[in-house]
Structure formats: structure tokens, C-alpha cells
Amino acid sequence: MVRFLPFLISLVLTVYALFSCIQTPDEDVPHLPKLVWIILIVFVPFAGPIVWLLMSRTQVSRPEAAVRRPASPSPARPTAPDDDPDFLKSLDRYRDPRTTVRPPEPEEQSKDSDPDTDADDGKA
Known part of the structure; x- marks a missing residue:
């Protein structure tokens, strides 16, 4: 086997x-x-x-060879999905409203009223 290597x-x-040529x-x-x-x-x-x-590798690295090849266009859209606002908006379509976490609603208590004193006001 070694002699065929x-x-x-x-x-x-x-x-x-x-094939390269x-x-x-x-x-x-x-x-x-x-x-x-x-x-x-x-x-x-x-x-x-x-x-x-x-020779073909040194030919490609020459500056005039690079000028002939068109440069690849820069992406017009964000590359990552989490950077794309359209993608983030589309996620709302798939969100289940029952599983959406809502912030707790503020309690309707006045700041100057104490719950213990309110109960005493009705007895006195």
C-alpha cells in the first residue's frame, strides 16, 4: 500500500x-x-x-485581478433575525394572547388612606 501512495x-x-485550470x-x-x-x-x-x-494563487492575489471581479453587494437587510424589525413584528402573529405576560395592574388605593383606619371610621 505504501508504494502506491x-x-x-x-x-x-x-x-x-x-479542474482548477x-x-x-x-x-x-x-x-x-x-x-x-x-x-x-x-x-x-x-x-x-x-x-x-x-502561479494561479499569486495571480489572484494581484490587485489588478481583484479589480476585474465585481465586489459582492452589501446586504440591504439585517443579517440576523433579531436585528430585523419586520421579523420581530411578524412574531406577534404567532403569539398566543392567553400566554402573554401582562404587567400587574396598579391597585387603586389612595396614598394617604390606611386600610386599618378606614375600617374604624365607620364604627366611630
């Missing part, structure tokens, strides 16, 4: 680099035409795929 690594690396737009292929890169990847084991992967 270099072959498997080379095969996986070649397939990955080949094929999917890359023609204007983003670094230094050589795409067909030359495909030939190098397929016929030069280890070195071809590794050079392609290194």
Missing part, C-alpha cells in the same frame, strides 16, 4: 490542478495559454500541478 498523491494533485477564465490564466498549462499539468507529474497551483 506517491502515485495516488500525484493523481489527486493532477486531477485537482486540471479548466475552470479558470482565460484572462486569469497566468503567463502561459491555458492549453500549455493543461499539457504541463498532465504530462509533468508533481511539478506541473504544483507550479499551476502556486
Whole structure:
């Protein structure tokens, strides 16, 4: 099994680099035409795929390559549901009025009347 490991690594690396090269737009292929890169990847084991992967990564990190790609639009809506006022309003539709916790109603007692003295006023 160990003697097949270099072959498997080379095969996986070649397939990955080949798909990467094929999917890359023609204007983003670094230094050589795409067909030359495909030939190098397929016929030069280890070195071809590794050079392609290194060169394509440095090509993408260049500033002029980033200018050609459109920037992703910023989200117009809040990203989290608890930040979205429309979502919070929609929760009221699903709330059961029987389970809604209401604040306690204030008792209607006057501040200057004492309950003990009110009972005595009727007897005297």
C-alpha cells in the first residue's frame, strides 16, 4: 500500500490542478495559454500541478485581478433575525394572547388612606 501512495498523491494533485485550470477564465490564466498549462499539468507529474497551483494563487492575489471581479453587494437587510424589525413584528402573529405576560395592574388605593383606619371610621 505504501508504494502506491506517491502515485495516488500525484493523481489527486493532477486531477485537482486540471479542474482548477479548466475552470479558470482565460484572462486569469497566468503567463502561459491555458492549453500549455493543461499539457504541463498532465504530462509533468508533481511539478506541473504544483507550479499551476502556486502561479494561479499569486495571480489572484494581484490587485489588478481583484479589480476585474465585481465586489459582492452589501446586504440591504439585517443579517440576523433579531436585528430585523419586520421579523420581530411578524412574531406577534404567532403569539398566543392567553400566554402573554401582562404587567400587574396598579391597585387603586389612595396614598394617604390606611386600610386599618378606614375600617374604624365607620364604627366611630
